[in-house]
Amino acid sequence: xxxxxxxxxxxxxxxxxxxxxxxxxxxxxxxxxxxxxxxxxxxxxxxxxxxxxxxxxxxxxxxxxxxxxxxxxxxxxxxxxxxxxxxxxxxxxxxxxxxxxxxxxxxxxxxxxxxxxxxxxxxxxxxxxxxxxxxxxxxxxxxxxx
Amino acid sequence: xxxxxxxxxxxxxxxxxxxxxxxxxxxxxxxxxxxxxxxxxxxxxxxxxxxxxxxxxxxxxxxxxxxxxxxxxxxxxxxxxxxxxx
Numbered sequence: 001x002x003x004x005x006x007x008x009x010x011x012x013x014x015x016x017x018x019x020x021x022x023x024x025x026x027x028x029x030x031x032x033x034x035x036x037x038x039x040x041x042x043x044x045x046x047x048x049x050x051x052x053x054x055x056x057x058x059x060x061x062x063x064x065x066x067x068x069x070x071x072x073x074x075x076x077x078x079x080x081x082x083x084x085x086x087x088x089x090x091x092x093x094x095x096x097x098x099x100x101x102x103x104x105x106x107x108x109x110x111x112x113x114x115x116x117x118x119x120x121x122x123x124x125x126x127x128x129x130x131x132x133x134x135x136x137x138x139x140x141x142x143x144x145x146x
Numbered sequence: 147x148x149x150x151x152x153x154x155x156x157x158x159x160x161x162x163x164x165x166x167x168x169x170x171x172x173x174x175x176x177x178x179x180x181x182x183x184x185x186x187x188x189x190x191x192x193x194x195x196x197x198x199x200x201x202x203x204x205x206x207x208x209x210x211x212x213x214x215x216x217x218x219x220x221x222x223x224x225x226x227x228x229x230x231x232x
Contacts, residue, residue, distance in 0.1 A: 049164075053206025054206065
């Protein structure tokens with residue numbers, strides 16, 4: 001089964017990965033991706049807004065598509081919403097599989113689709129002022145790979 | 147009678163809040179809704195909401211053709227600009 005969560009409060013990626021790994025002892029390989037609020041450009045904080053009726057259901061649909069496409073023992077998708085400080089985790093994806101290539105591809109696919117299609121709106125705070133981030137062309141190019 | 151408006155992303159800034167109650171005397175079609183948003187918020191907000199880039203969800207479900215929307219008492223309509231990723 002997939003574990004898909006939308007969190008309003010900080011989470012501990014190391015603990016999540018430890019628990020996920022322990023729960024999937026039959027998997028030979030686990031690939032994970034962690035996205036965090038990066039330092040630079042004077043960014044003081046990042047805020048992600050979501051829309052309850054759409055955001056988590058779409059993440060769950062994405063998990064189903066990933067599971068249909070690759071043979072996995074487990075899939076973990078955790079995404080933050082709300083205000084995050086520099087260095088705080090934003091997203092954690094982990095795929096557990098018998099064979100590593102399925103795990104790499106599943107995690108990569110899940111991240112590309114989370115970045116370009118999921119229902120989040122992002123703004124960052126620079127020098128005390130919030131400004132909205134527009135979609136990046138790179139995110140659409142990434143999704144074109146699939 | 148009222149409906150609920152939800153503004154996401156940059157639309158929240160233009161609207162001045164993320165959500166608002168919206169008085170309705172009778173069901174409103176899309177053209178009438180955009181006209182009222184233009185009057186009560188701003189023409190800029192109404193133009194953005196009319197553009198193809200902004201999607202609409204009615205009562206939590208994405209609408210394929212927003213021109214066909216009829217907004218009624220108790221509905222929640224959300225205006226969704228392009229998403230900017232996690």
